[in-house]
Amino acid sequence: GNSVTQMEGPVTLSEEAFLTINCTYTATGYPSLFWYVQYPGEGLQLLLKATKADDKGSNKGFEATYRKETTSFHLEKGSVQVSDSAVYFCALSVVDTGRRALTFGSGTRLQVQP
Amino acid sequence: DAMVIQNPRYQVTQFGKPVTLSCSQTLNHNVMYWYQQKSSQAPKLLFHYYDKDFNNEADTPDNFQSRRPNTSFCFLDIRSPGLGDAAMYLCATSSGVWESTDTQYFGPGTRLTVL
Numbered sequence: 730g731n732s733v734t735q736m737e738g739p740v741t742l743s744e745e746a747f748l749t750i751n752c753t754y755t756a757t758g759y760p761s762l763f764w765y766v767q768y769p770g771e772g773l774q775l776l777l778k779a780t781k782a783d784d785k786g787s788n789k790g791f792e793a794t795y796r797k798e799t800t801s802f803h804l805e806k807g808s809v810q811v812s813d814s815a816v817y818f819c820a821l822s823v824v825d826t827g828r829r830a831l832t833f834g835s836g837t838r839l840q841v842q843p
Numbered sequence: 844d845a846m847v848i849q850n851p852r853y854q855v856t857q858f859g860k861p862v863t864l865s866c867s868q869t870l871n872h873n874v875m876y877w878y879q880q881k882s883s884q885a886p887k888l889l890f891h892y893y894d895k896d897f898n899n900e901a902d903t904p905d906n907f908q909s910r911r912p913n914t915s916f917c918f919l920d921i922r923s924p925g926l927g928d929a930a931m932y933l934c935a936t937s938s939g940v941w942e943s944t945d946t947q948y949f950g951p952g953t954r955l956t957v958l
Contacts, residue, residue: 763946772849772933772952773886818885822945830900831947833885 731756735819735834742809742841750804750837752793752819760821762786762795762802763831767816776804776817814841846870847950849934855956856924864919864953866934873939875917876947877909880931892917893939921955929957 736751754760761780765773777786782797791806802819819834848867856862866875874893878886890899892911906928908920921928931954935947 761946765949770954772931773935773949775946775948778946822947830888830891831886835885836883 731760731821731823731832733819733821733832733834735817735837738816738836738838740837740839742839744811744841744843745808746841748804748806748809748813748839750817750819750839752802752804752834754800754802754819754821754832756800756821756823758823760823762793763820763822764791764793764802764804765818765820765833767818767836769815773818809839809841811841811843814839847934847936847948849932849950849953851953852951853954853956855958856921857958858926859923862921862924862955864921864932864934864955866917866919866950867915868934868936868950869915870936870938870948871914872936872948873914874937874945875911876935876937877907877917877919878933878935880933880952882930886933889919924955924957926957929955931955 733754763778764776766776767773777788779786779795782795785794793802793804816836816838818836820831822831850865876891877889880886888900889903906922911917931952933952934950937945937947
């Protein structure tokens with residue numbers, strides 16, 4: 730089946746520190762990969778995505794590269810801000826046999842301190 | 844701006860009292876989804892509509908029903924809410940192309956409290 734594994738949180742960083750949140754996956758087909766962000770009390774916002782191997786998704790200073798050989802999609806940001814404090818979900822999508830669904834990781838809470 | 848709207852943002856109901864949550868979209872997407880998200884957990888898909896075709900997840904309790912009267916609106920009905928149904932309910936949409944690149948866009952969620 731399909732699954733996504735994320736590093737456990739919380740991740741606590743100081744402002745301007747470098748961020749990496751690890752994400753690895755297993756999939757029965759050729760998945761698209763996503764990072765969603767959820768701010769406190771809010772729904773999920775699409776942060777970035779990649780649809781094929783070696784694609785790099787980027788948005789708001791965040792980046793992630795689709796690595797098929799290591800089945801990974803790690804999220805990185807060079808310099809985090811307090812406003813980046815949120816829960817980050819890695820997810821994959823494989824449309825097969827009439828079922829369409831996102832498979833989410835368990836989420837990683839990021840806390841950025843001033 | 845095109846978007847996914849959920850109403851209300853916060854809903855309080857009593858144990859066993861039916862409740863309906865609403866979702867609307869201006870994206871003109873074919874597919875609408877309902878997810879349940881409990882505290883500190885990942886969202887869990889309950890069901891989705893592809894146009895008018897309803898697709899239930901195998902482990903979704905019968906207590907949860909859905910209606911989609913037109914392209915823009917989708918409702919989640921909880922017939923007899925229990926304490927365990929307290930959660931954030933997320934609506935999402937996607938265009939419905941038959942590819943894995945079919946990105947899902949989420950609404951802000953409705954937080955349901957069951958007293």
